Amino acid sequence: xxxxxxxxxxxxxxxxxxxxxxxxxxxxxxxxxxxxxxxxxxxxxxxxxxxxxxxxxxxxxxxxxxxxxxxxxxxxxxxxxxxxxxxxxxxxxxxxxxxxxxxxxxxxxxxxxxxxxxxxxxxxxxxxxxxxxxxxxxxxxxxxxxxxxxxxxxxxxxxxxxxxxxxxxxxxxxxxxxxxxxxxxxxxxxxxxxxxxxxxxxxxxxxxxxxxxxxxxxxxxxxxxxxxxxxxxxxxxxxxxxxxxxxxxxxxxxxxxxxxxxxxxxxxxxxxxxxxxxxxxxxxxxxxxxxxxxxxxxxxxxxxxxxxxxxxx
Numbered sequence: 001x002x003x004x005x006x007x008x009x010x011x012x013x014x015x016x017x018x019x020x021x022x023x024x025x026x027x028x029x030x031x032x033x034x035x036x037x038x039x040x041x042x043x044x045x046x047x048x049x050x051x052x053x054x055x056x057x058x059x060x061x062x063x064x065x066x067x068x069x070x071x072x073x074x075x076x077x078x079x080x081x082x083x084x085x086x087x088x089x090x091x092x093x094x095x096x097x098x099x100x101x102x103x104x105x106x107x108x109x110x111x112x113x114x115x116x117x118x119x120x121x122x123x124x125x126x127x128x129x130x131x132x133x134x135x136x137x138x139x140x141x142x143x144x145x146x147x148x149x150x151x152x153x154x155x156x157x158x159x160x161x162x163x164x165x166x167x168x169x170x171x172x173x174x175x176x177x178x179x180x181x182x183x184x185x186x187x188x189x190x191x192x193x194x195x196x197x198x199x200x201x202x203x204x205x206x207x208x209x210x211x212x213x214x215x216x217x218x219x220x221x222x223x224x225x226x227x228x229x230x231x232x233x234x235x236x237x238x239x240x241x242x243x244x245x246x247x248x249x250x251x252x253x254x255x256x257x258x259x260x261x262x263x264x265x266x267x268x269x270x271x272x273x274x275x276x277x278x279x280x281x282x283x284x285x286x287x288x289x290x291x292x293x294x295x296x297x298x299x300x301x302x303x304x305x306x307x308x309x310x311x312x313x
Contacts, residue, residue: 003029005037005052005094012041012050015093018084019100021045035213040103047103049079049210050093056213058090058097063138064212065089065099067131067189074130076123077208079104104208106200114247117231119206120199121251124191124227127209128220129256131188140192140216144170144177147279154279157286162303169275169306176268181261182219190223191215195230221262224252225269229277229305238305271309278302 006029013024022044030038030049037052053061065081069089072080079101081089091098109116139145151170155163176182191198193214200208232245252258258266281299 106202106207117248118251121248125255225273274306
């Protein structure tokens with residue numbers, strides 16, 4: 001959530017006038033993240049997040065905004081898109097798609113305990129169940145097709161060892177995705193980016209899940225693997241912390257029991273999740289875009305995670 005498109009107070013006030021949300025009291029750019037321009041926008045009637053979409057196109061955005069509203073209506077603590085007086089939640093600002101969503105309470109927990117991880121597992125399972133009847137359809141835009149297109153562009157920047165690792169793993173994941181067992185996995189719209197900095201806690205209680213703009217239709221076990229690979233590891237090594245890993249997995253399973261095929265393919269899903277984020281971080285690092293506030297994530301982190309998952313498989 002970097003600032004690629006600077007906004008000033010006057011143009012935001014003009015844009016805000018189409019809503020029945022009062023007048024602006026705060027406008028602050030959000031420095032974290034790497035995909036969209038985001039501002040905290042407070043008014044006399046509430047607190048919101050204003051997003052200007054930098055890569056996603058207007059025809060793609062109803063899927064994300066509809067998913068958030070669908071989940072919010074079912075009691076999942078997610079941002080709810082705000083309609084203007086005409087009932088529209090998708091808008092234009094500075095010639096780019098834009099949306100305004102509710103701002104959730106709390107702050108990120110970057111050093112989670114097993115208790116935090118258990119809450120993530122509980123709410124992740126509930127999100128999957130709540131999304132099961134969401135009718136929006138859009139593939140995971142950072143799935144295998146995107147990886148197969150992106151990896152050749154970053155290969156020139158890699159060592160011979162990294163080259164072998166990433167191409168071999170892409171081939172492995174392509175074989176898994178073509179298997180009958182994979183085709184039978186339960187799936188729906190999923191978050192696909194449930195990292196520590198995309199979840200909020202108010203005290204020790206999970207109060208929100210946000211940043212759905214990598215969401216897409218994918219397997220539930222992949223979404224679970226993304227969360228396990230971030231919430232339950234030692235960041236220095238990529239190794240799992242058993243207490244956090246077990247807490248998240250048990251809490252998920254208590255809310256929605258994993259199928260036998262999901263358990264069988266979980267090690268492959270953990271590898272798939274590591275490959276997806278290693279690829280995207282390599283692309284962000286070696287093929288960067290300009291931004292006023294942008295710090296690319298270290299690609300080496302998910303290289304370590306991938307090597308750990310392969311070694312444990």
